[in-house]
Amino acid sequence: MFDRKTGMTLPMPSGFSVAAMLLLTAALLNPAYADDARNAAPATIAVRAAHLIDGLHEHPIEHAVVLIEGDKISAVGSDLPIPAGAQVIDLGEATLLPGLIDCHVHITSNPGDYYTQLFRRSPIDQAVGAHVFAERTLQAGFTTVRNLGSPEFIDVALRNAIDRGEVDGPRIVAATMPLGATGGHADDTTNFSPYLAFHQMTAIADGVDAVRKQVRFNIKYGADVIKFMASAGVLSEEESVGAPQYSQAEMDAIVDEAHRWGRKVAAHAHGTEAIKMAIRAGVDSVEHASLIDDEGLAMAKQRGTYLVMDIYNDDYILAEYARLGYPATTIQKERKVGLLQRQRFQAATRSGVKLAFGTDAGVYPHGDNARQFAKETDWGLTPMQAIRTATVNAADLLGRSDKVGSVAADHYADLIAVGGDPLSDIHVLEHVQFVMKGGVVYRRDGQPIAVAH
Ligand code: ARG
Numbered sequence: 205m206f207d208r209k210t211g212m213t214l215p216m217p218s219g220f221s222v223a224a225m226l227l228l229t230a231a232l233l234n235p236a237y238a239d240d241a242r243n244a245a246p247a248t249i250a251v252r253a254a255h256l257i258d259g260l261h262e263h264p265i266e267h268a269v270v271l272i273e274g275d276k277i278s279a280v281g282s283d284l285p286i287p288a289g290a291q292v293i294d295l296g297e298a299t300l301l302p303g304l305i306d307c308h309v310h311i312t313s314n315p316g317d318y319y320t321q322l323f324r325r326s327p328i329d330q331a332v333g334a335h336v337f338a339e340r341t342l343q344a345g346f347t348t349v350r351n352l353g354s355p356e357f358i359d360v361a362l363r364n365a366i367d368r369g370e371v372d373g374p375r376i377v378a379a380t381m382p383l384g385a386t387g388g389h390a391d392d393t394t395n396f397s398p399y400l401a402f403h404q405m406t407a408i409a410d411g412v413d414a415v416r417k418q419v420r421f422n423i424k425y426g427a428d429v430i431k432f433m434a435s436a437g438v439l440s441e442e443e444s445v446g447a448p449q450y451s452q453a454e455m456d457a458i459v460d461e462a463h464r465w466g467r468k469v470a471a472h473a474h475g476t477e478a479i480k481m482a483i484r485a486g487v488d489s490v491e492h493a494s495l496i497d498d499e500g501l502a503m504a505k506q507r508g509t510y511l512v513m514d515i516y517n518d519d520y521i522l523a524e525y526a527r528l529g530y531p532a533t534t535i536q537k538e539r540k541v542g543l544l545q546r547q548r549f550q551a552a553t554r555s556g557v558k559l560a561f562g563t564d565a566g567v568y569p570h571g572d573n574a575r576q577f578a579k580e581t582d583w584g585l586t587p588m589q590a591i592r593t594a595t596v597n598a599a600d601l602l603g604r605s606d607k608v609g610s611v612a613a614d615h616y617a618d619l620i621a622v623g624g625d626p627l628s629d630i631h632v633l634e635h636v637q638f639v640m641k642g643g644v645v646y647r648r649d650g651q652p653i654a655v656a657h
Contacts, residue, residue: 248273249643250286253295253621259302259595259610262588264627268300272617275642280611293645295621295638301591302611303347303374303618303641304633305598306573307512308470308491308562311337311362311376312354314569315520318529322392327355327404334362338373340571343647345636347618348598348608350377350562352431352470352491353390356405357381360426372646375616377602379431379470380422381407383415383458388449389437389472412457415450419461430462431491434471435478438521438537439530439567445537446475446495455485468603470512474541476500483509489601491562493552494545501555510601512562513549515583516576518542520568546583553584560601561594574633577626587627617643 249272256268258280269284270277286292312330313321314337334354341349351359363376384390384407391408393400409418419430434455436444450458455471462469463486471482474494482490483503489510490496496504496511504511521538552559563576580590599609607616621638639647 248278248287248290249293249617250284250290251293251295251300251619251640252286253298253300255299255625256280256611257299257301257588257591257626258612259592260612264299270300270611270617270619272640272643275617275644277611277613277615277617279613293648298621298623298637299625299632300611300619300621301345301626302595302609303616303620303639304345304574304594305348305350305561305602305609306341306346306563306565306594307350307489307510307560307598307601308352308514308564309341309349309570309573310353310564310566311341311349311351311373311570312358313337313566315524315528315567318531327358330355331358331361334358335365335371335373337566337570338362338366338371338376340569341565341573342372342374342639342641343636344571344573345620345622345633345639346374346573347616347620347639347641348375348377348602348604349565350379350429350470350602352379352429352472352562353382354378354380357425363426363428374641375608375618377428377604378426379429380425380427381405382472383407383409383418383422383430383432385433385449385454386410388442389433389435389440391440395441410454412453415454415458416461419458419465419467423462423465423467427467429468429470430458431470431472432458434473434482434487434490435475437472437474437492438541439525439534441531441533443533444475445541446473446478448475448478448481450481452481452484455481455487459485459487468601474545483507489560489562492541492545492564494541494548496548496552498551498555501552501557505555505557508558510558510560510597511552512560512601513545513552514562514564514567514576515546515549515579516572517564517567518545524568546579549580550584553589558597558601559585559593560598561590562598572634574636577630577633581630587630590630591626591633616641 251270256265267283271279312334359378365371366373436442468488471487473479493511599605619640622632624632637649
């Protein structure tokens, strides 16, 4: 019998009539039944591999067995007995890890020509194309992402379609539209003629009342997390890269309002002062954090604020963005912060501040997310610490440690496998060979996979 989840041919249970098998096959092939087939609780699955980095222990578990019931893990251990009738997925010498988490992506867009993106593409194009990037991200081993900004509510729609099983992609924690000040990093028409306007929804909001209302609006239509622009940025046309763009009172109001509604807050901030203002306001994470000084590190450490530093990005921007037609000012800004951000990342690794993995995928192509691991180890983390940034730490930042980020009983069965040992060669994480999300296999190199829709 062909199993649509795993693409594997399974032995037929005895006493199974040909008629019953034909009926079942017809049901599985009929799209009307596909959702049922996918949601039906499968028998126990046992995933075996030589090694398991579970996210929790200091050392890998050898001869690992992970037992899965439905979409959850039921047991994990070394040489666990495999229940009779379980479907066994034997990954041989591979290393298993928790499904990876990227805490900063823009899942609806990929890098492209500046003029085309601004003037010939609309949110409708992003809505149509986003599923492709979601699938690439999942295939690269990222089973959860936090999407820190999409036009309108595209990330909410994509999240929901993925959760319904209609589109293949990672679990999405959606920010929807990032809040930003007039003329700031989120304001796409900054420095254009004042007669030129885009008629699309944005979250440009000024003043304490307006930012509170915008937080409520984003949440009303599906935001899981609130993102705001505390400082200027690189790929926008303001002069500065790091100047604060909201007052302390506005930042305080955003965080207060979001937390009241049970949503965490991520602040985009490159500049030293804006970073501190955001930390003071009580954000849950500072994104980029490029020019954080020692005082900022101490403040973040004391308050438990996560830093999400996208230290792979610089390579791609400097290599590609001039060719893509970006204004010279943006490239110059990248030159200003790229190296400093890596140096401050290194200082952060020494300071004991909390670090979570976030890459800004979408600024560079989706699917290359894992390239940041090698940057993290080049700039101060051990391979195990780097893996933690994208597993247990990331899950903690998302407030989902009970469900994702480690291979443990009662967690979602989100697992990946790589061919080598990531603790001796971190680059193997760039070549994921097996991906399971919620007990469903989406990738198994060398084996056919047919995921039901
Ligand atoms: N989205 C960010 C911005 O435009 C990208 C920053 C990338 N540069 C970096 N060194 N991390 O500000």
